[in-house]
Amino acid sequence: MHETLYRLSNLVRVSGPVTKLLGPEYQTSLDLIEIDITFKCNLKCYNCDRSCTQAPSDSTMSVEQIRKFIDESIANNKHWSRIRILGGEPTLHPDLEEILRILLDYKEKYSPSTWLELTTNNFGPEVNRKLLKVPRKIYVNNTSKTGRFQKKFEAFNLAPCDNMMYAFTDFTNACWITNDCGMGLNRYGYYQCGAAGSIDRVFGFNIGLKKLPMDQFEFTKQKNNLCNLCGHFARRRFVPRNLCKPVNGEPKSNKWILAYDNYLKQSALNLY
Template sequence: MTKSNAAFATSNDFPEKFLTYYRYVFFIKRILRWLRVQHPITRLLGFQYTVASDLIEIDLTYLCNLRCNNCNRSSAQAPEAVHIELNLVRRFVDDSLAQNRSWTRIRLLGGEPTLHPQFDDIVNELLRYKAHYSGVRIQVVSNGFGHKVQATLQSLPSSIEVENSGKTEVVQPGFGPFNLAPQDSFAYAQADFRNGCEIASTCGVGLTPQGYYPCALAGGIDRVLGLKRGRTTLPDPDDEMRDLMAIACRLCGRFRDGHFVPIKLRPQLMDQKTSPTWQHIYSEWHKRKSTNENNRQEIQ
């Protein structure tokens, strides 16, 4: 892992008259990305992206009150009220303090993070870390949907930043096609998925209910796969977690571009896009869920 070298940014702020120019630039970037992740080029140049060791995203829950199409945490495709344990967050804070880990930014996400039943306790744990490292930015990333969510956001201490996307419906045209697995495309038959994507360097480590991952999306993928292969303790800065990238990135639609694409340049997604591998994964997930529910009913 390496220190982040750029702020988290999703800027779309460029004049419309330059739209054609930027379309051309990002078309070239897409071609270069495809070449860069092929096995021969990777062997020559090494891996493209590395996990930022000073950034972390914590997925508090997969429960969501909106469940948008193409959700990159599968909160709509595989809805489940799975929450991170408070003790796991507490251990993260304890380990960070014990190891003198100086985080630049800690982001809380989901699902809808404010729906975690112990949301306030988790925020207090992170404020305990901030008391030792005052420069850390703690951000809550919320859809801002509903009175309950809004009330929770308004009650946060002023030292907590809020990124409120203000969503109101499940169709989000600007979302990326998360469920178009690269492994389902012949174009990526020779790709080395351990290259990761820009999320690793701009968002950092992912801490989820399943453990630590090279990004939080990888943890969400692992939940649906039912593998539970996340690191159980805070990874060492030298741990690049390439083994976990190899599992998750072949399934993640974000791997295709590899870098952030401004919303103005993305094809609008008006419905759910799901490739064959993801169709099978979700089918198996629903079967497991149904079996588990039946087993619980029999025990009762």
């Protein structure tokens, strides 16, 4: 019996019917969210899964969009376990102080148990100056980057759909990121994870959800269209930093090469 279940669980990666029987291997954590407030970056690491290097942009979320997110959260009685602010490099957002004030107001007046976190590369004097102004009630996740190469970064731009090995894969199974990091939000809407939002930004599918998702099934279309382009899907499971094998260069498969070539020609996505 146990051997049969083990074989079935292995088939979940490639079989639609088995997925319906056992459920997706990874689901989006609906109480966690990563908000990419900007795609600006002063470091531009190789293999960036927000494409800040490959498709640079000065686009940012507006203060009004952050207020909309908070209004939606309160209207839906949403008490987030964790709200993580990142980018790009979030300290480069011109309205960072106002954004953090709005989030702190939500925490203090409505959801005291919510963990507020800002993730930064801590690279350069401008970033350091901005970090000094971050309120103490917001945890600063300092990744302490010193250069463009990051050992733990994966080959984000190797699309599984460009590899025949994944020809029959059910991409709604997603990967550990949507489970451990939760959904993503950027200026184009909500996604099953932050990396998925950056894929839509480059490819221009324009499938960001404009209302706060409350159910797993709302992400199904995104997972079918975005996970098949994501290099994270190849590994699927979390690997500790000390066990990560460094990526040689910045490899890209055909669909990514074409998408980056056409990035500046695509129509603007609808805003959140």
